Amino acid sequence: MTKNKPKNNYQGGAEDFKGFIRLSSNENNDGPSSRVKTALKNNVNFSNIYPELDGETLRNQISKTYSLNSEQLILGAGSDEVLQMIYATFTKPGDEVIFTKYAFAMYAIYAKNFKCKPRIFNDSKFQFSLNEFAKLASSKTKIIFLANPNNPTGSIFYKDEIINFIKKINKKTLIVLDSAYCEYLQEKNYDDGLSLVKKFPNLIITRSFSKIYALGGLRIGWGYSSMQNILKLYQYKKPFNVSRLSCIAATEALKDQRWISRSIKNNQNNKKYTANNLNNSLIKTIDTTANFILLKFSHEKIANKFVKFLYTNKITVRHLASYGLPKYVRMTIGSLTEMKKTIKVCNRFNV
Template identity: 35%
Template sequence: MSGPKPLANILEITPYKGGQKLDHGWKLSSNENPLGCSPAAREALSKAAEHLEMYPDGACFALREAIGKKYGVDPDRIVCGAGSDEIFQLLGRAYLKPGDEIIQSQHGFLVYRLVAQQSGAKCISAPETELTASVDAILDRVTDKTRIVFLANPNNPTGSYIPFDEVRRLHKGLRDDILLVLDGAYAEYVRQNDYSAGMDMAGEEPNVLVTRTFSKIHGLAGLRVGWAYGPESVIDALHRVRGPFNVTSVGQAAAIAALADDSFVTKSADHNNDELDRLKPALEKMGYKVYPSVANFLLIQFEDRDGKRAEDADAFLRARGIVIRDMKAYGLPDCMRLSIGTREANDDVLAAFEAFAKAD
């Protein structure tokens, strides 16, 4: 007996694989916060865990209120999810059908493509310029089938971003019935003056949605809490397709506490920027090509010769207890992505990279 068969488009999906880890050493493959999470968030989680027999608040009322107060936006125009990943899945359910198209930049986050495939839609990748999203390339690929444009800004895995005037130019070039999704997972790390996560635009325009997460700078990746802010009509649609209790009670409690701990966020951003400034030139001095990054990771390119390719570096680093992320799935087979770790971890990384550079 053959049993039930899934839809054909589902069998075409290559499941997403997160960053791997070793039994020992440093895991620097998933862009996690090396400082952990806010002590206040940990305490709030512990208190909330005293009542695990109770269902969470399905509306995430207190969390939405806290987010609204923090960013000065209407809580009724916020929807929460199990990480921003779930928000993307909800968008697929609400707005995509077979034959539709989404557009992303060439090396955009892999989950966007998965969302399209699950809905029977097609993912169109727009070429980048020096690993940076190109507004012109995205607009050139808009068709009457385009329903969503996903823009990760900053982008994972390249670490690049486009200035906000370019984001506005992109939006101006889109039809009103195309939803522009601004993925700000790494927004808190960016300190460039020409950058904006797009909250104002999401508050003003009927077809702009901003997504954010507590997984990165807040260090709550294990709890899966994300959110989105945008037009009432879009938020209403997402509420209609989400699960009734899609964010756990402990996740909501920890997120509220994390949101109030500005000192932890500042400490995390300072550490990240200090280590970016230390690691990038040090690696370049060893002869590696390292792309500029405003996020909490670096994209490193390796030579195309025996013994010095990306897979060779991966094996060398793993033997020393260091795991970083290969980029084959992103169409960057000669690159690897290094998450910023603790200073101790980063010292070991520099020593390992130097040894690899000198190895025969």
């Protein structure tokens, strides 16, 4: 037995899920649509055959669903692989990259892996000013990463704010708009960024099938940008980087928009139910526009005890100490049955 085991730099949610209510990784607990399940069952016997080289069928479906040019799309094993390709393509050691302090951990991990120099904006107030964020950028900045909405803080920016922000940034600086949770946003003044790519060629949008589409276990995501950027990204894309089954599942998921609408409504209703019924003086509830809420405690020890208490009751949530937020716990919104049980357990918690 080796003394030093290989260890991933990213700390994910709890691995336990069989017999647990899993509220630790912002997954869609409704699971994949029946259409996706049928497609997977019908195609599993073809797993011995290599997938399409560049996922043409899925790219065409994304193009159809969102009215995009399929040639300006690139697929990845999760949107995190698209982020990795962006680093590989557009940075060299010593390049400056910018992101917020409390953001998706892979921004910082890839910055370290590719030997970039991160400039980190302190978003300790969670909902911050994009004007202040823009001040951190200069002509030396290679890439800016901005999640909208952001995990785990829930910060959210609307279309006019995003456009004004982009206009303040040097045109030679790439702006990566991470829209992994965008499907949960129903407000008319919110924009996932896809419509802005034509006007701003320095903009790259990343998207995921791991959240609302419930395909986290199949690792599939995508990016959209100007043709010039996509051509460069393809120089660093591995052949067959996404599996046959993941592409089939994602294609069918996009076709089932009725199921997506139902999942969005379930999330809204179950989140509202949770906020109205979670009643514990030790817990301050903070809402977000995505599929999770934040729970704030007066002390890290209480937050840690709470996570352990839920675990003994077969419920997993995410303590945000690894994000530098030790007093906070992130709770995914699950099914109504799951949330009813979770609320009862939360309301019993005491120190």
